[in-house]
Amino acid sequence: xxxxxxxxxxxxxxxxxxxxxxxxxxxxxxxxxxxxxxxxxxxxxxxxxxxxxxxxxxxxxxxxxxxxxxxxxxxxxxxxxxxxxxxxxxxxxxxxxxxxxxxxxxxxxxxxxxxxxxxxxxxxxxxxxxxxxxxxxxxxxxxxxxxxxxxxxxxxxxxxxxxxxxxxxxxxxxxxxxxxxxxxxxxxxxxxxxxxxxxxxxxxxxxxxxxxxxxxxxxxxxxxxxxxxxxxxxxxxxxxxxxxxxxxxxxxxxxxxxxxxxxxxxxxxxxxxxxxxxxxxxxxxxxxxxxxxxxxxxxxxxxxxxxxxxxxxxxxxxxxxxxxxxxxxxxxxxxxxxxxxxxxxxxxxxxxxxxxxx
Numbered sequence: 001x002x003x004x005x006x007x008x009x010x011x012x013x014x015x016x017x018x019x020x021x022x023x024x025x026x027x028x029x030x031x032x033x034x035x036x037x038x039x040x041x042x043x044x045x046x047x048x049x050x051x052x053x054x055x056x057x058x059x060x061x062x063x064x065x066x067x068x069x070x071x072x073x074x075x076x077x078x079x080x081x082x083x084x085x086x087x088x089x090x091x092x093x094x095x096x097x098x099x100x101x102x103x104x105x106x107x108x109x110x111x112x113x114x115x116x117x118x119x120x121x122x123x124x125x126x127x128x129x130x131x132x133x134x135x136x137x138x139x140x141x142x143x144x145x146x147x148x149x150x151x152x153x154x155x156x157x158x159x160x161x162x163x164x165x166x167x168x169x170x171x172x173x174x175x176x177x178x179x180x181x182x183x184x185x186x187x188x189x190x191x192x193x194x195x196x197x198x199x200x201x202x203x204x205x206x207x208x209x210x211x212x213x214x215x216x217x218x219x220x221x222x223x224x225x226x227x228x229x230x231x232x233x234x235x236x237x238x239x240x241x242x243x244x245x246x247x248x249x250x251x252x253x254x255x256x257x258x259x260x261x262x263x264x265x266x267x268x269x270x271x272x273x274x275x276x277x278x279x280x281x282x283x284x285x286x287x288x289x290x291x292x293x294x295x296x297x298x299x300x301x302x303x304x305x306x307x308x309x310x311x312x313x314x315x316x317x318x319x320x321x322x323x324x325x326x327x328x329x330x331x332x333x334x335x336x337x338x339x340x341x342x343x344x345x346x347x348x349x350x351x352x353x354x355x356x357x358x
Contacts, residue, residue, distance in 0.1 A: 009035055009173065009184050009193040016177060026088040027137075027177075030112050031161060033083045034135050035173055035184075035193055038165035040078040041119065041133055042186060044071060045167040048125075071125055072096060075118035075133065089114055090140035093152045093314060095283040100149055100314065112160070113138040113152055117283040120164075121249025130168035132251025136287040137161040149314040156286030156307035163291060164251050174200070174258065176294040181258070202297035203261035206324040210245040210253050211265040218269035222302065222334035226265075250279070254288050254322070258295055263327040267302055268319030277301065277319035281311055285320045298328035302335045 007015075013028040076096040083089055084101075087108035092101040095117040103109055114137055121131040137160050141151055163175035171186035173193050183197030209230055216224070230242040245262070247253055253264045268277045279285050289299030289306040299306045299322035306320060321331050 007195040008190075009175075009195070012182065012184075012195055026110055026112065027160070029086055030083070030088045030110075030114065030137055031175065031177075033086055033088070034079075034114070034116075034137075034163075035165075037078045037082045038133055038171070038173055039186065039191065040082070041071075041075045042165065042167050042171040044074050044078075045125070045131065072119050072122050079114075079116050079118050079133075079135075083114055086110070088112055090144055091151060092116070093149070093282065094118060095280055095315075098315075100152060109144075111140050113140050115152055115282045115287075117280070120251045120284065121247075124247070124249050129247065129249060130166055130252040130255075131249055132164050132166040132255075134164045134251060134284055134287050135162065136282065136290070152282060152314060153311040155310050156281075156289055159286060159290050159307075162287035164254065164287065166251050166255050168252070172197075172255070174255065174291060176291050178294065181291055181295040183258075200258055200295050202258055202292060202295045202324055204296070204325045206257075206261035206263060206327055207240055208243045208245060208260075208262040209265065209323075209327070210247070210257075210262060211267075212246055212248070213244070215269055215271060218271040219267065220269060220302075220335075222331065222337075223265060223267045223269075225334055226331050250284060250288065254291070257297070257323045258291070261324045263321065263323035263331070265321050265331070266319065267321060275317050277317045279317060279320045281306075281309060281316045281318045282314065285309075285318050289320070289322060292322045296325065297323055298325045300328055300332050302331060 010032065013031055017023045017025065017028055076094055079094065080092065080101055083092060084103055085107045088110035089103060089112050090109050091103060091113050093115040094101060114135065116133065116135040118133055119131055120134050124131055138152065138154050138158060139160060144151060161177045163173060165171065165173045173184045175182055175184065181200040182195060183200055184193035185196040187194045211227060229236055229238050233241040256262060257264060266279050285306050292299045293307060301309065301319045302321050306318065309318060321328055
């Protein structure tokens with residue numbers, strides 16, 4: 001039966017399962033429970049303060065004498081409560097929790113692990129900009145160390161599924177199970193995710209990039225070179241004009257790139273020398289990287305494919321560059337080339353657009 005835009009997420013997963021007669025259905029249940037959590041969050045985001053949830057301050061706030069949960073807390077609770085009971089998971093790890101979440105003793109354990117960022121871009125909530133949830137599904141090791149982070153320290157290439165939900169004018173769930181990327185839109189009448197964007201692909205070339213230019217003084221030379229060349233436009237070495245974007249919501253950035261191409265950069269910089277980057281490897285870089293690679297794009301730290309990085313800690317941070325394949329590969333080449341001190345960066349020097357510190 002061919003996939004059509006009328007397929008629901010449940011039907012899509014059933015069709016995928018038919019390709020694997022040995023499958024038990026546990027994997028489908030994990031994805032459907034994640035989707036259910038995203039529905040809860042989508043509703044809370046849509047109602048905002050009208051629904052009794054406020055901003056992104058963390059914890060709870062007092063509103064007219066009552067304790068109200070913030071969206072960060074509500075979103076984290078939704079993922080935990082909806083996914084803990086089904087018997088498919090051996091453990092969970094959240095960007096909001098310092099340690100892995102153990103499945104309560106009254107529930108059976110399963111063979112999968114779930115890592116997630118329950119509400120990416122939450123600093124944009126108060127200004128009504130699109131935010132999202134990011135998730136990664138891993139196989140639990142045969143020898144499970146319950147409640148310990150070592151079970152989650154797997155490179156991104158071992159993910160069995162990953163994706164994100166974006167809460168905007170419409171709610172979409174973008175999913176890969178390792179054979180391409182498909183997008184599902186939440187039908188407000190059925191309240192079901194329906195396949196609307198089959199086989200999503202990232203264009204190999206682009207004339208659009210996203211980076212936080214306020215950090216330009218901390219960028220390493222390869223990133224400065226790349227951005228400078230883009231901003232030089234048709235008169236520069238690239239011979240074409242580029243547009244620069246920055247939303248400060250990685251899910252929104254990733255979705256735009258998946259829909260029309262582009263490159264996103266949150267690179268390693270010198271602002272905090274103790275960190276190799278700003279974005280969390282397990283909850284952000286790996287799942288988004290898996291989606292991009294499955295859609296024909298590329299994801300990198302700038303120095304190596306991000307999916308090849310061996311995690312060393314639960315909240316490890318890395319630099320991240322992803323999007324249109326040819327642009328990401330160019331940035332990687334710039335990182336690998338021997339350093340040259342004679343590069344000229346007119347847009348970042350004293351007379352340039354981004355003035356360097358004295």
